[in-house]
Amino acid sequence: MRPFAVIAVLFALCALAPQARAETPPTACALAPVPGETRELTSGGRTRSYRLFVPAAVAGRAQLPLVLDLHGSGGNAAGQAKTSGMEALAAREGFAVASLQAEDARWNVPVTNGRADDVQYVSDVIGHVAARTCIDPARVHATGFSGGGRMSSLLGCRLNHRIASIAPVGGLRWTGPCPGRAVPVLTVHGLADTTNPYEGHGDRGAEWVESVPEALAGWASHNRCEPKLMQQDPPGPAHIVRYAGCASGADVQLLRIDGMGHVWPRAEIEATHEIWQFFKTHPLQ
Template identity: 75%
Template sequence: MRLLCITALLLCALPALARAQATPATCSLTPVNGEIRELTSGGRKRIYRLFVPANAAGQARLPLVFDLHGTGGNTTGRAKETGFEALAAREGFAVATLQAEDSRWNVPVFTPRADDVQYVSDVIDDIAARSCIDPARVYATGFSGGGRMSSLLGCRLNDRIAAIAPVGGLRWFGPCSGRAVPVLTVHGLADFTNAYEGHGDRGAEWVESVPEALAGWAAHNRCQQKLVQDKQAGPLQTLRYAGCERDAEVKLLRIDGMGHVWPRTEVDATAVIWQFFKAHPLR
């Protein structure tokens, strides 16, 4: 009888022990200062740049922000452009700056080219295997072609990506399955590369207008149908859909007179995007 009781207690304790081992309260994190790492994804050699702040050691699991360069860009230039790594050093999150094959993301998807959605998923796994990353706080942002790619991730990988923030490149690739995805986008009315009005001569690369893409995400997130514009002085205007499922808000920062650039003057896009991400863990 005593043996049976001991056995029963051990069986009850095993699941709790396994959970404790699988999800430690804190982690021993090694700082990584913009290191280039390699992995194989879909049979192809890929690289990415990783930054883990020096003050992360001993902290709980860190959020992870994916930063995607525009067409023709690279990891080093992108890291300098946004300053996400400097912000991460102050705020305590990790940054993965990804590299597209031939500096061009496979979006819209063309089958013979690299599967970039799988690449992002594989990078999450690669980082999580060596660093303590919070799987509920993985985010994606990007500029231009990287904005289109982060839009695709919100549609195709929303079980792993908590929120997206495309800049100068919001797209709607619906219908999308899965959960409601918080969306913040920034776009200039004087952007002549990815025109705010859409419907230019770019083929499948740039189709719908920014308001149409925003409306697609709002419908996916089951927001209220009315687009609300906050009354603001100056070139920066905020447009948003309210009442979205699981607080998955859909918001546009529209900047009059701004071209195809990463915003710094009218709004610090890097800081604003991080504040948006902080408010939206995976639900």
């Protein structure tokens, strides 16, 4: 069995079953496909943009999940859409994708006064998308790479009344203390990452302080998980590290990949596939 298939099976064993959904679509739903185009909005008095993708195979369907996909520092929305391949998966699986765009290509995390309020921007994007297509408010999820992973960590802390679960790649942080609910967390990180080192610290200043295990433990404490850390080692380079018994089924899991650097993994595991499997079994509770 391929490593990512083993991982998917293990995730399924410890995930919550999705909640039942109403079958009748709301009358205000707009189900027109969007092939991946830039949309503009005003957030905090600033003109911001994002890239929206709504798959063509949505006719007659209602309340699509929405995945927020955040680029790394120095990147952009179109580049992240290409890097993650999230839109191609969305076309097959039937969910919408909003690839977000940081001001000056860097997310405001750690939060610095005078810069754009990116938490408010993300909240405004969710509202902007929901007003124009049919989004299930209980199935809005956030992922991102590197700086986008740090930003998705912040969203899990500050916007967890709207974000169902998060999946940072190469960028998990613990930004607490966090108000609100337990938040399911899946993160992917390479042991050979020299940009955001697995062991933390380095020369990144406030952007990269605690190690990945320390950040994971911060989320586990917030989610009131059992303190014992468990590890599973399926064939291949990926190791599953997780906390169990978390409040409201809010799993806290790490895919630690031997020999992998600072990349969005495709060869080692199909990270986009694994992230979606995690998202679709963790709706907002």
